[in-house]
Amino acid sequence: MSAKDKYNQPDARGYFGDFGGQFIPETLMPAVQELSEAFDKFVGDPEFMEEFDKDLAHYVGRPSPLYHAERWSRMLGGAQVYLKREDLNHTGAHKINHAVGQILLAKRMGKTRIIAETGAGQHGVATATVCARLGLECVVYMGAKDVERQAANVYRMKLLGAKVVPVTSGSQTLKDSINATLRDWVTNVDNTFYLLGTVCGPHPYPKMVRTFQSIIGREARRQILDQTGKLPDALVACVGGGSNAMGLFSEFIDDKGVKIYGVEAGGLGVESGRHAARFSDGRKGVLQGNRTHIMCDDAGQIIESHSVSAGLDYPGVGPEHALLHEIGRAEYPYATDDEALQAFHDLTLYEGIIPALESSHALAYVTKLAPTMNPDQSIIVNLSGRGDKDMHTVAAIDGMTL
Amino acid sequence: MNALKTTVESKRIDVCFARLQSEGRKGLIPYVTAGDPGPEATVPLLHAMVEAGADIIELGIPFSDPVADGPVIELAHQRAVSQGVTLADVLLMVAEFRKKDNVTPIALMGYLNPIEIMGYENFARRAAQAGVDALLAVDIPPEDAKTLLDPLYKEGLETVFLVSPNTVDERIESICSVAGGYIYYVSLKGVTGAGNLDISEVQSRVEHIKSFTSLPVCVGFGIRDGASASAISKTADAVIVGTALVKELATHENDHAAGCAAVAARLAEMRTAMDQ
Numbered sequence: 001m002s003a004k005d006k007y008n009q010p011d012a013r014g015y016f017g018d019f020g021g022q023f024i025p026e027t028l029m030p031a032v033q034e035l036s037e038a039f040d041k042f043v044g045d046p047e048f049m050e051e052f053d054k055d056l057a058h059y060v061g062r063p064s065p066l067y068h069a070e071r072w073s074r075m076l077g078g079a080q081v082y083l084k085r086e087d088l089n090h091t092g093a094h095k096i097n098h099a100v101g102q103i104l105l106a107k108r109m110g111k112t113r114i115i116a117e118t119g120a121g122q123h124g125v126a127t128a129t130v131c132a133r134l135g136l137e138c139v140v141y142m143g144a145k146d147v148e149r150q151a152a153n154v155y156r157m158k159l160l161g162a163k164v165v166p167v168t169s170g171s172q173t174l175k176d177s178i179n180a181t182l183r184d185w186v187t188n189v190d191n192t193f194y195l196l197g198t199v200c201g202p203h204p205y206p207k208m209v210r211t212f213q214s215i216i217g218r219e220a221r222r223q224i225l226d227q228t229g230k231l232p233d234a235l236v237a238c239v240g241g242g243s244n245a246m247g248l249f250s251e252f253i254d255d256k257g258v259k260i261y262g263v264e265a266g267g268l269g270v271e272s273g274r275h276a277a278r279f280s281d282g283r284k285g286v287l288q289g290n291r292t293h294i295m296c297d298d299a300g301q302i303i304e305s306h307s308v309s310a311g312l313d314y315p316g317v318g319p320e321h322a323l324l325h326e327i328g329r330a331e332y333p334y335a336t337d338d339e340a341l342q343a344f345h346d347l348t349l350y351e352g353i354i355p356a357l358e359s360s361h362a363l364a365y366v367t368k369l370a371p372t373m374n375p376d377q378s379i380i381v382n383l384s385g386r387g388d389k390d391m392h393t394v395a396a397i398d399g400m401t402l
Numbered sequence: 403m404n405a406l407k408t409t410v411e412s413k414r415i416d417v418c419f420a421r422l423q424s425e426g427r428k429g430l431i432p433y434v435t436a437g438d439p440g441p442e443a444t445v446p447l448l449h450a451m452v453e454a455g456a457d458i459i460e461l462g463i464p465f466s467d468p469v470a471d472g473p474v475i476e477l478a479h480q481r482a483v484s485q486g487v488t489l490a491d492v493l494l495m496v497a498e499f500r501k502k503d504n505v506t507p508i509a510l511m512g513y514l515n516p517i518e519i520m521g522y523e524n525f526a527r528r529a530a531q532a533g534v535d536a537l538l539a540v541d542i543p544p545e546d547a548k549t550l551l552d553p554l555y556k557e558g559l560e561t562v563f564l565v566s567p568n569t570v571d572e573r574i575e576s577i578c579s580v581a582g583g584y585i586y587y588v589s590l591k592g593v594t595g596a597g598n599l600d601i602s603e604v605q606s607r608v609e610h611i612k613s614f615t616s617l618p619v620c621v622g623f624g625i626r627d628g629a630s631a632s633a634i635s636k637t638a639d640a641v642i643v644g645t646a647l648v649k650e651l652a653t654h655e656n657d658h659a660a661g662c663a664a665v666a667a668r669l670a671e672m673r674t675a676m677d678q
């Protein structure tokens with residue numbers, strides 16, 4: 001393939017085709033441009049990348065294994081399923097990868113105060129963790145409803161020395177915590193770094209977070225070649241904002257034989273309107289710094305999303321996914337709450353691995369996809385996190401209180 | 403006939419600043435969110451603000467996620483959104499206002515998504531028909547604004563842009579090259595309703611911006627009373643006040659007439675202080 005045919009997104013101004021960009025107030029523009037320049041500078045700096053790789057190895061615990069789930073594959077009766085074990089990372093999810101990268105950048109930029117949004121609390125915990133390690137002030141904004149739903153993670157963040165600020169405006173969930181973090185950033189731009197938790201927001205975040213997460217795909221590619229001698233036939237990952245998915249997908253986009261599936265949260269079913277399936281039931285719009293697929297009504301007001309997993313409960317999606325969807329390079333099916341819960345229980349029982357509810361959406365789609373394929377074909381599914389944080393949620397659904 | 407109408411009407415902002423200059427006065431620009439505290443409150447409120455001394459009105463388009471706004475104006479958006487006030491409704495309000503007032507310029511201020519969903523061309527046409535003079539879309543940078551600006555220009559609408567305390571010269575230049583009507587200088591780092599003003603800092607920034615453009619430079623964020631309005635109006639072509647007014651509307655949420663009177667009283671106080 002010649003260089004010009006290669007997938008090379010975004011452009012210099014952060015556009016993935018028509019999606020992405022920097023749709024932010026002028027008050028934020030200088031900060032975002034400063035970040036963009038710093039990222040471009042350091043990502044090309046071998047010393048920076050060496051330090052990043054070192055932290056990934058010794059602090060995060062990489063490479064994470066690629067595990068052949070033989071028993072589950074047999075039960076599904078089709079393709080061989082390989083799990084990329086991001087659940088085994090320090091703090092229990094892929095979020096730590098981009099947190100480690102961004103905090104190194106913040107340090108290089110001389111920022112002393114770190115702010116972040118969080119939904120389920122996984123990104124907040126990852127941020128608080130890297131701040132504790134470097135002794136940096138950390139403020140995490142979290143929707144008041146999520147503070148209640150995710151009490152254990154709130155406590156973890158506090159133990160790590162972070163200040164957790166409940167956000168009481170709007171739907172009191174992830175979307176509103178992003179608004180609150182942006183407002184903080186506008187006010188404290190000089191000393192503050194916004195450590196964003198997914199491939200959303202204004203440029204350079206979608207590109208930057210993808211870059212730091214792409215370690216997932218690089219490892220998985222090497223590991224599947226080692227184990228099977230060929231590339232996988234399909235990739236599957238859940239899509240909240242889309243960071244774990246981009247981390248895996250980005251290394252395979254030019255391999256046209258590899259099918260790509262991003263699984264959204266179907267909530268109570270797309271017909272119910274209570275979901276986060278932005279590609280099945282959303283439209284093109286502008287939200288929180290970028291043009292992408294969003295859930296909004298005919299007047300352009302953002303609609304509240306719903307999912308059993310807080311990490312997928314967001315009405316927007318990373319702009320690069322919108323492009324991959326538009327050009328047909330990736331497909332975006334959804335899994336409902338019930339399907340995800342079933343997959344959660346299945347993997348736990350058959351493989352002894354308790355997955356995060358977010359990742360369970362990817363697994364639920366695999367239960368449909370694998371049986372349509374042959375036993376000599378393979379699927380890599382990104383097991384983005386472990387399910388410890390979801391014990392209370394699942395127990396409550398099963399009628400128990402812990 | 404239609405073309406003539408828009409060219410005449412699109413001059414309302416220019417006419418306004420020319421009049422102010424000839425009178426030796428500075429402009430007073432109140433901001434309120436359309437549909438706050440209720441949809442039927444807005445048109446009477448607009449007239450009352452003109453009566454109390456407003457020269458131009460910035461009318462907010464309600465949006466579910468107003469990230470550039472502080473808690474006071476955010477709640478105004480929530481009140482309007484929760485009562486179902488849409489961009490289409492806002493245009494109807496402006497058309498209604500225009501039946502009695504064909505002079506006072508109205509700039510719509512808002513976020514891009516409702517406009518994007520309506521469609522840029524559709525919005526531009528309907529806004530011009532309703533009697534809107536300008537649009538300030540808070541979250542569209544000038545570099546990306548062309549697809550929005552072209553339909554607006556075609557309908558004779560002006561486009562107001564923000565300049566902030568940390569905007570570098572290169573950006574001030576590119577903003578001024580596409581801006582129309584006036585420049586909105588944000589006097590504080592922060593969201594609407596934040597902190598305290600450094601008057602001499604504002605003064606030197608306004609003078610600096612004026613070296614890039616012949617457009618009037620108006621200053622907003624942090625102006626709350628007669629004293630701050632008067633101080634800022636020494637250097638700016640107009641002062642913009644929002645949060646202080648929206649607070650009054652919130653206080654009198656269930657009594658629109660009282661809210662309207664309180665806003666008018668605030669504006670009158672500023673007007674008097676500025677004209678002294």
Ligand SMILES: Cc1ncc(COP(=O)(O)O)c(C=O)c1O
Nearest residue numbers: 240241242243244311358384385
């Ligand atoms: C384990 C896990 N997976 C996935 C997600 C969704 O985020 P993204 O789509 O950015 O990977 C989250 C977010 O909190 C998460 O905690």
